[in-house]
Amino acid sequence: MTANPGDDDSALFIADETGRILRSDAGAARLLALADGKPGGWSDTSLPGWLTPIFDAITGGGSRKAKSDGGLERENEAGRFVFRAYRLHRVAKNSGEVLYGISVVRQRALVSAITEAAAINGLSEQQRRVCIGILSGVSYSEIGRVLGIKESTVVDHVRRVYAKLDVHSRDELVRVLARAL
Structure with missing residues (x-):
């Protein structure tokens, strides 16, 4: 249960298919650290291993941990975190690189x-x-x-x-x- 939709925190990441974080907004590192259970902040340049199954649902990898809509949920003392991944269009016409937008919403713990x-x-x-x-x-x-x-x-x-x-x-x-x- 969330207290109030206005009490949610949210952030966005841009990552490549290996999970390397290329861009993120100001609150992204804080929310990623809270979801990971590390209050000090997230300093790594890659997504945590538990989040990589989020790509499976949109790339056809078939992980059971990821929701079919490209989503993954994680809950701990800091709240409930809902991650959603979206495949972005290719960066350049001839580039094989695929990027993903990942949103995270934190709902405060009851x-x-x-x-x-x-x-x-x-x-x-x-x-x-x-x-x-x-x-x-x-x-x-x-x-x-x-x-x-x-x-x-x-x-x-x-x-x-x-x-x-x-x-x-x-x-x-x-x-x-x-x-x-």
Whole structure:
């Protein structure tokens, strides 16, 4: 789940068929590093090995990891990253070189987005944890078990959250928290 479409980060790369990065926009190295789990930034001139299967779908390589539309998804603590590859026209008429445009969109992780929205809306730490459970589709009894509280306490937290945010359903809760970001 994303908090809000406006909270997504996006970037573009131009790479050759070997995965060598030829051009990229300003945020590309940061997003590639986050997707790779390296917070320090991406300094390599080539795409990481886990991303090269993205070419298979558009070149006919047949990798099962790449989606049929030239896409690949990767998820970690930093969020969900969706990569899409597009074959670009040949650079020169007689050149055999083929280039690829690769877009990446990062959707913030649910926990990070809810933590920020909960703080903005004045929810307590326990109410934030209950919200994460609700928005993840977990039952009240399971939320209680995970948090070490009774199901009736979970229900009390839900009532307080709904009252504080003036919502009456899970869908309204999602909208209010998304708007806060």
